[in-house]
Amino acid sequence: MWGSPDTNYSLDITDTWEIKMAALACHKSQIPPERFAEMKERMRERYQQMAVDQKFELAENFHREEFLR
Numbered sequence: 648m649w650g651s652p653d654t655n656y657s658l659d660i661t662d663t664w665e666i667k668m669a670a671l672a673c674h675k676s677q678i679p680p681e682r683f684a685e686m687k688e689r690m691r692e693r694y695q696q697m698a699v700d701q702k703f704e705l706a707e708n709f710h711r712e713e714f715l716r
Contacts, residue, residue, distance in 0.1 A: 657698065
């Protein structure tokens, strides 16, 4: 679950960061082009913080549940 206060899984997004940002930049009605650079920098800082204890630079953190069969 993304956005959970109880995260237990980090996903390395370092290699896909620019692709993710290019996709977000396409949503001009939601993110005005004149504010995109500012938002991108804030997001990068946030994803760096999520990766602090990891072996990679940028992370998205989730709460992952595993179900046994």
